[in-house]
Each structure stands twice: as C-alpha cells, then as structure tokens.
Amino acid sequence: MSCQLTVSGAMPEPLPQYQRLKAYITEAILAGELKPGQRIPSELDLVKRFEVSRMTATRALKELEQDGVISRMQGVGSFVSVKKTESALFEINNISDSVRRGGQAYFCQVISLGLGSDPAIQDMMGLPRHQPYARSGLLHHADGVPVQFEDRYANLAFAPDYLAQDFTKVTPYDHLMSLGPLQAAEQVFEAARPDAEMARLLRVKVSEPCILLRRRTWSLNLVASVALITAPSSRYRFGGTSGTPPDWAAVLPRL
Amino acid sequence: MSCQLTVSGAMPEPLPQYQRLKAYITEAILAGELKPGQRIPSELDLVKRFEVSRMTATRALKELEQDGVISRMQGVGSFVSVKKTESALFEINNISDSVRRGGQAYFCQVISLGLGSDPAIQDMMGLPRHQPYARSGLLHHADGVPVQFEDRYANLAFAPDYLAQDFTKVTPYDHLMSLGPLQAAEQVFEAARPDAEMARLLRVKVSEPCILLRRRTWSLNLVASVALITAPSSRYRFGGTSGTPPDWAAVLPRL
DNA sequence: TAGTGGTCTAGACCACCGC
DNA sequence: CGGTGGTCTAGACCACTAG
Incomplete structure (x- = not known):
C-alpha cells in the first residue's frame, strides 16, 4: 500500500481501492476467465489478495451487484450474473431474445430484402436523394405464430454489409449493435388496423388492433436505421x- | 425501503440502522417537512442524532442518492432531489403542457373521483387489502375534443391529499411531481378497441383503434400511482x- | 461447523466548497 | 478556515447456507 507516485498522467490517477477491485473482477469477466454463473472470489479472498479492509471489498462487490454484474447470496457466495447487462438505458430488445426469454421458439422469415430510395425515408435518415438505403422486411415468429412484422431501413454508411446478413440467424438489432453503440433512440407508438397485406402476413383479421411502432436509432452520430414495426x-x-x-418491486404483479 | 413491505409477510422488525435513517429522511419528505431542493441533515448530524457511526450514516445517504431521492455534492451537502429521473424509455409528459405546446386549448373534465379497493390494483401498488387507494377518471380535451381518458390510481401513503385536488386546474402529474421526484416508471403499450362506454366518452366509434397505456410510477421508494390511459x-x-x-437531428422530419 | 455475506463501530486522512 | 462528502482501516457480532 501507499504507492502514491506522482504519476503525471491525466486519467489513471490514484484510483480508489474499491474501483481497483471492481475493475479486477470486471476485466476477468470480459477476458472470459470468469463466466456467467461462475463463482467469484469472496470478500475475504479479496481482502487477502489486495490487502484491503473488508469494508472496501464489501463495497466493491456490493456495487458490482447493483451494476447487475454479479449476484450475491448470503451464506452462499458471489457469482457472475447470468442475465445480460441490459444497458439500462434503453429497453430496445432483441426480438429473438425477447421471444426466447418467454420460453417460445423463435423463427424469422425474410419477406423482402434490397435497396430503397423513398425520399421520405431518405429524409428521415438525413440521406441525400442519390444515396440509397438498405431495406429488409422480416416476419418474426414465436412458436410458429407471427408476432411482429419489421420493416427496417438501414443506413449503408453505418452498415455497409447490411444486405449480406442472414437475417434468419442474425437479427437486424444484433447486426447493428455489433457495429456501434446505441447512442439515442426516438420512438412513437400508434394503434392502427392492419391493411390487407399486413393482415395476411400476420395472419390476423383486418379488424384486429395492432401496435405500430416507428423507431429511429442513432449510432456514431449517424442515423443507424429506421424501423416500422x-x-x-x-x-x-x-x-x-x-x-x-x-428492489421489493420485483414481488409486484406485472402491469 | 422500510415502509411498504406488505406482500412478503415476515418482516424481521429489528430494522437495520441504515434503514432507520433512510426511513427517517424519506418520511420527513413525505410529511412535507423537507421539500425538493432543500438541505437535509449532514452525515455528522445523523451520527449525532441517531448515535450511529459515520459509515452507517454514509450508507443511508448513499443509498438514498442511488434511489434518486436525494442529491449529494462534496463540500456542499445533501439535498432533496428536484429533477425527475425521466430520461430513459419514455418521456412522461404533462398532458396539459403537451396539448398547449401543440397550440391547442386544454381542458379537463373530471368523470369520477373517490376511493377504490380493487385487489388487482392494490397488488400492483403493493398495498395491503385493507388499505384503499385514491382513484380519478379524467377526460382530457384539446380544443374541446377529447384526446385521452386517464384512469389513475394514486397511493394515499404518497399522496394523502390526492382527492382534494381540483383536477380541472392541476393535473395528477403536477400534483404527484410536487410531492417527490419521479424515481422510476414502468410502461406497457397495447392497442385495443374501446368498449362502448369508453367510445362514448372519447366520442369515437368502437371500431377506432386506441392506444392503451399502462403506467406505474415510483417515488420515494413507493409506488406513487398506476395509470391506465x-x-x-x-x-x-x-x-x-x-x-x-x-444536434443536426433537429432538422430531420419527425417520425 | 466452516465459510459466506449483512451489518456496525470508532476512529482516520483527504479533496472539495464557500466564506 | 470549517463543514461537507469520499475513501479507508481493523477489528466485531450476526444470520444464513452448506457439508
């Protein structure tokens, strides 16, 4: 302890001890040394290994728990969280995860795929008239029943390989998220009756009320995509x- | 965190000290003794008043900060939160502001007002069976046309004077926000056809698709209200x- | 029973802020 | 400068879970 060198740098600094412990655990998880569900060092382990007091180790683990990185159980131990980190910022879910989390089988049918140049869409994405966008029409199924039709327009400046994806295996969400962090999202909800074509695809009556969600997402300061769901x-x-x-909200019934 | 644990039954009463301190602050806010923006006792104040160690007082205040109940600044002090957490998924707008911002005249008609004790609602709010909630049915108009019916259930532990409000002048949103910071919100969107009564109120055909929004909001670690809109x-x-x-997103057309 | 996390104490030094 | 929060220590007792 007490290594307090006059490091000139700007960022590193004398990082607080509890943050050093958090970083140690976090990096071990990122490096794959600790996998979801696996046990992590106990408070006393950390006390010995890092020569800190127990309160400091406690704080590090408690904060990791609040961050959703680990789960802790009294008398049992601490474990890497199984559930994904769910960057609490948005609730923009991957449809395939969301279906599977409900215990249903997911399947995606590609209805259409290609380039588009509708001026209204280009405007919404901030594209010049001469620049096309990629377009996909996907029908998402849960246990064989269509649950959602997704008309998506992707910015080729952000996702040049969009059309080369196999959307039966990788959702647009997966592909776009692999290219850059979700920076912002704009969403509008409406209720509408499906037109004849949509009703046929979704296998519902035209009188069945549907949610129509328009969503525009930004990444790397670009409009990454526009979706009509x-x-x-x-x-x-x-x-x-x-x-x-x-935390006690978990016991309440869902809305 | 200490109050309101009604569902789970067994409640070991020797409450931890740090939870006693949290309850003390939270209840002072609920009682109106501490108002948003106002200074709350410092860590050392709490140490003296409750005869606990500073670590315990620190923990109580730190958790209240994470709960969004207070804000703390080094070298300055701790204060009751003023700003709403809002940010994430959806803006929770004041309907009257939203209508007026569109250049239309706002008007609210009170359809019903009183107490309720539907077990399903009590469960959603975490209330025991014997404890009623306040209920209001409001029809919001823009330029004289009904645009939204709001069925709202308010937790009397959070808003004891809910029923005394004049909702033609103050929206439920305004009233609830004046009592505590918006800590969290849970929302679900559905599309549905209105029933006969709803269609009559909204002056639409029963075939007109409507958005049904269920919303539950938390403040001061309580369910503040549940709304069906x-x-x-x-x-x-x-x-x-x-x-x-x-920044340049401002020039794009709306979704 | 041994190991884990949950809570708590009575000190301490520091960085920051406003005066 | 005095008060505030930010961090940290070296102990302690307890409740819980597992073998």
Missing part, C-alpha cells in the same frame, strides 16, 4: 422500465 | 427520445 396487440406487448424501482 | 390513435400519439441524438 407492426404487431398484433394480442401477441406482442411493448413495454419497459426506466429509472430504478426499489 | 386510453387515447384514440388519430388524436394523440405517445412518443419520446432516449439518449442524446446529434
């Missing part, structure tokens, strides 16, 4: 949580 | 932005 309200719900509810 | 999609849209789009 139609879902029969009886088969798919859009929702989410913002902020941090108290 | 019905709006004809042709007259009102729900939308919002999360994250920070680039």
